[in-house]
Each structure stands twice: as structure tokens, then as C-alpha cells.
Amino acid sequence: MAEIILQNIIKRFGDLVAVNDLTLYIKDREFLVLLGPSGCGKTTTLRCISGLEIVDEGKILIDGKDVTTIRASHRDIAFVFQLYALYPILTAYNNIAFPLKAQKYDKEKIREEVNKVAELLQIKHVLHKKPKELSGGDMQKVALGRAIVRRPKAFLLDEPIGTLDAKFREEMRIELKKLCIDIGATTVYVTHDQVEAMSMGDRIAIMNMGVLQQIGTPYEIYTKPENLFIANFIGSPGMNFINCEPSRDSNGKLVLKLLSDNMYISITNKLQNTLLSKIYEDKKLVLGIRPEDVTFSMRKEKNYLDVKVYVIEETGSYNIVDVSLGVEKIKVRTIPTIKPDIGEAAFVGFDMERISIFDKETGNSII
Numbered sequence: 001m002a003e004i005i006l007q008n009i010i011k012r013f014g015d016l017v018a019v020n021d022l023t024l025y026i027k028d029r030e031f032l033v034l035l036g037p038s039g040c041g042k043t044t045t046l047r048c049i050s051g052l053e054i055v056d057e058g059k060i061l062i063d064g065k066d067v068t069t070i071r072a073s074h075r076d077i078a079f080v081f082q083l084y085a086l087y088p089i090l091t092a093y094n095n096i097a098f099p100l101k102a103q104k105y106d107k108e109k110i111r112e113e114v115n116k117v118a119e120l121l122q123i124k125h126v127l128h129k130k131p132k133e134l135s136g137g138d139m140q141k142v143a144l145g146r147a148i149v150r151r152p153k154a155f156l157l158d159e160p161i162g163t164l165d166a167k168f169r170e171e172m173r174i175e176l177k178k179l180c181i182d183i184g185a186t187t188v189y190v191t192h193d194q195v196e197a198m199s200m201g202d203r204i205a206i207m208n209m210g211v212l213q214q215i216g217t218p219y220e221i222y223t224k225p226e227n228l229f230i231a232n233f234i235g236s237p238g239m240n241f242i243n244c245e246p247s248r249d250s251n252g253k254l255v256l257k258l259l260s261d262n263m264y265i266s267i268t269n270k271l272q273n274t275l276l277s278k279i280y281e282d283k284k285l286v287l288g289i290r291p292e293d294v295t296f297s298m299r300k301e302k303n304y305l306d307v308k309v310y311v312i313e314e315t316g317s318y319n320i321v322d323v324s325l326g327v328e329k330i331k332v333r334t335i336p337t338i339k340p341d342i343g344e345a346a347f348v349g350f351d352m353e354r355i356s357i358f359d360k361e362t363g364n365s366i367i
Contacts, residue, residue, distance in 0.1 A: 002063030002153040002186055003028045004049060009058030011044055018044040020210040022058075026154075031180050031187045033201035035194060037233070041210040042190045046156050049188060051075045063153055078147035079156045084139045086131040086146075092138070093118075093127040096145040117145045120182065137168055144179070154186040162191070173200055194234055198222070206230055222290075224356070228363040231288050231356060237320060240294065240330040242287045243360065246275050256287060261326025263305050268352050274367050280359070285366070288356035291333040295349040296321055298340065304347040309340045323348060 004026040011019040019041045026032045034042035047053040049060060051072030060068050067075050086095050093114055100110045118124040121141045131139055140160060147155060161172045177200045180187045191197055197204050198218040205215040214226040225231035231239040247257035249264065254272040256265045265287075267275075274280075297304060307323035307330075314336065321332045323346060332348060340346055357366040 003061075004154060004186065004188065005059075005061040006045070006049070007059040007061070009045075009048060009055045009060065011041075011048055011053060012056050017210050019048065019055075022207075022210075022212050024205060024212065024215070026186065026188060029184050029186055031177065031185075031189065031200060031202045033197040033204045034188060034190045034207060035197040035201075035204050036192065036207035036213075038192060039209075040207040042192075042207050043158055044210075045207070046079075046158055046188060046190050049154075050077050050079050050156050052079070076153045077156055078150055078152040078154070079158070080143050080147050080160045081158050084131070084143040086139060086142060088131050090130065091127065092123065092129055092131070092134065092142045092145075095131070095142050096127075096149055099146060099150045113149050114145075117149050120148070120179070121145050137172065140172065144176075148179075148183060154188065155180065157187065157189045159191055160189075161196075162193075169196075176200065194236070198234075206233065208233075223354070224365070225288070226365050228286065228288075228358050231358070231365075235290060237291055237331050239288045239290055239356070241358075242289075242325065242328055242330065244285050244287050245283065246280060246285070256285070258287075258305075258326065259284075260328040263326070265305070265350065266303055266352075271352070271355075271357065271367060275357075278366060280366060284360040286358040286360050287350075288358060289330075289350050289354065291320060291331040293351040293354040294330065294332040295351070296323075296332045296334050296338060297347045297349065298344075300347050301349055304349040307346050307348050309342055309344045309346055311342065312339060314339075 006022055006024040009019055009022045010017065022045060034045060036042050044053060048055050051070060055068060059066055062075060096114045096117060097110050100113060118127055121144060123138055123141045126134055126138050161169045173196055189200060201218060203215060203217055204221050206213045208229055214221060214230050221230065221234055225234060243259040244256045245259065247255055249255050254267065254275060256267055258265065305325060307325050310322040310324045310329055313320035317336065319334045319336050319338055321334055322329055323332060358364065359366055
């Protein structure tokens with residue numbers, strides 16, 4: 001397998017810049033997920049790595065070799081699409097064997113390699129069947145088998161389980177990740193599904209409008225989003241946002257004033273020092289906090305804010321209680337037994353060690 005390096009790549013389609021100055025280092029044997037909304041440039045990036053698209057600017061290196069202008073067939077890359085692209089007249093065995101036959105392997109070697117891959121994917125019992133006789137999951141495994149049998153330097157997967165039903169997608173996520181670990185593959189996986197990304201990726205690269213927004217582990221992305229877009233895009237539900245600005249209390253101590261209802265929140269000494277050192281005292285800010293980091297209570301506690309229950313979303317394993325904080329709405333994740341009445345007065349507290357603060361003007365994170 002091999003590392004993949006993208007250096008300042010730009011890909012244009014007419015006036016549209018699909019990938020804008022992207023620099024990315026994908027480690028050997030790493031499972032990297034390209035995540036973002038439709039049209040963000042993730043599939044174009046994958047196609048550039050494969051050679052199906054030639055970049056307008058920048059360099060692509062695979063295993064230390066500059067492949068920027070090399071044809072796709074000479075890059076030693078396996079590409080698996082959302083649509084399986086199997087040959088309908090061939091059996092599963094012959095679909096998997098096709099790349100080896102094209103490379104003129106002898107029949108015994110082909111049989112050995114196909115059986116080895118089929119055993120790994122647990123599809124030996126369907127090798128005699130044609131694609132129309134296979135389930136969606138088995139077709140996906142055959143497509144993967146055809147890619148694996150070549151032993152390429154890297155696997156590129158473009159939403160390979162996007163057409164499967166929810167239950168089977170969950171199973172295939174596990175199988176795909178385990179498979180890539182077992183064969184030691186450098187893998188780049190494209191998806192718009194954040195659950196797939198968070199559960200599968202060693203690291204996640206989030207893109208928006210052709211620009212890389214952040215790259216990091218699932219934990220880093222979730223707990224320390226670098227801007228408002230990521231904070232809102234990652235998480236179900238996404239992060240709560242509350243407009244605020246630094247202010248001073250009667251003792252001259254720096255606090256956060258919530259603009260929706262002139263409420264005040266005490267902040268940690270670390271955050272006070274950050275705001276002062278970065279000259280944010282007179283700036284409009286956005287406080288971000290995850291629903292699970294908000295505490296719901298029916299009685300007033302120290303530093304808790306007055307709210308009203310707006311609606312309750314029951315999921316079975318937990319509830320999401322939507323509350324009104326002035327004119328703003330925030331979501332609180334609670335245990336399923338908490339079911340206050342709609343319109344009832346309540347109180348919420350924030351875990352101030354787990355908040356994020358963003359510059360409202362730029363959208364970038366301060367802490």
C-alpha cells in the first residue's frame with residue numbers, strides 16, 4: 001500500500017472551481033473519509049486521485065511517485081463506485097477474475113486469488129451466480145472483490161453503500177472497515193453521511209464549496225470544530241448556537257451576554273484570558289454547545305438560565321427537549337423519562353468546559 005499526497009490541487013469545470021487549492025496528506029494504510037454536502041468537491045477529489053480527472057494545478061503523489069499527468073490505468077488504484085458496474089453477462093467469479101485475466105495471469109493463479117478474496121468477503125457460495133441473481137449486498141462485495149484481487153496501492157470508494165437500506169448499510173460499514181484493516185489498505189472513502197464518516201474514518205476531511213474546512217479524528221472534528229459550518233454539519237442534532245457578546249459584570253469580571261434575552265453567563269478564567277488576548281472583548285460572538293452538554297432541570301440552579309419547553313422529540317433511547325431561550329431555540333439531550341409539558345417553565349445549564357466560541361463575522365472558532 002502507499003501514502004497519497006495532494007499538493008495545492010485545483011480542478012475547474014469552466015468557471016466553476018470544484019476543488020480549490022486542496023492540500024492533503026493521506027497516510028499509508030489509513031482509512032480517510034472525504035465528507036461534505038452534495039457538490040462540495042469530494043467526488044471530484046477522488047476522481048482526481050484516480051486519474052479519471054486531470055487537475056488544472058497542483059501535484060498528486062502516490063507512494064512517492066508524481067502521478068499528476070499519468071493515466072488512470074497506470075496509477076495502480078482500485079475505484080469502487082456507488083453503482084456496482086458489474087458485467088451482467090459474467091458470473092460473480094468471472095467479474096472478480098476479470099482484472100487478473102486482463103493481466104494474463106494463468107488459470108490456477110486466478111482461481112487461487114479469486115477463492116482467497118471470496119473467502120475473505122464470505123461470498124464463495126455465490127461465485128457461480130450472475131449479478132441479476134445477487135442481492136445488493138452481495139453485488140457490492142463482488143465489486144469490492146474485483147478491486148481487492150488486484151492488490152492495488154490504494155482503494156477509492158465513492159459512496160459504495162449509498163443505495164443499500166439502513167440496516168444493511170450499518171452491517172456493511174463494519175464489514176468494509178474490517179476488510180480494509182485486514183488487507184492493510186490505504187483507503188479514501190467518499191460519503192455525505194456523517195454517521196458513516198464518524199464510525200469508519202481514522203480521520204475525516206470535511207469539504208465545502210471545493211475548500212477543505214478541517215481534517216482530524218472523529219473526536220477532534222466533533223469536539224473542536226474549526227468553524228460554524230462544521231459545528232452545524234457534524235452531529236445529529238447539530239450544535240446549538242447562541243448569539244452573544246463579551247460584557248462586564250458588576251465586579252468588572254468578563255462574562256458572556258446573551259443577546260436574545262439579556263441574560264449573562266459566567267465563563268472560565270481560560271476563556272476570559274482567550275477573549276482578552278485575542279482582543280474579542282467588543283466583538284459579536286456565537287456560543288456553541290452540543291445538546292448532550294446542556295443540563296435540563298425543573299428547578300433553578302446556580303448559573304442556570306430560564307427557558308420554556310417548546311417541543312419534545314422522543315427517540316426511544318433518549319429525548320431531545322427543544323426549549324426557548326429568549327427568541328432562540330436550543331436542543332437538550334435528556335434521558336427518555338424526562339417529559340415536561342409543552343410551555344412549561346424550566347432551566348438549563350451549560351458545561352462551560354465543553355463550549356465552543358466562534359467569531360460571528362468570520363465564522364471561525366476562537367476556542
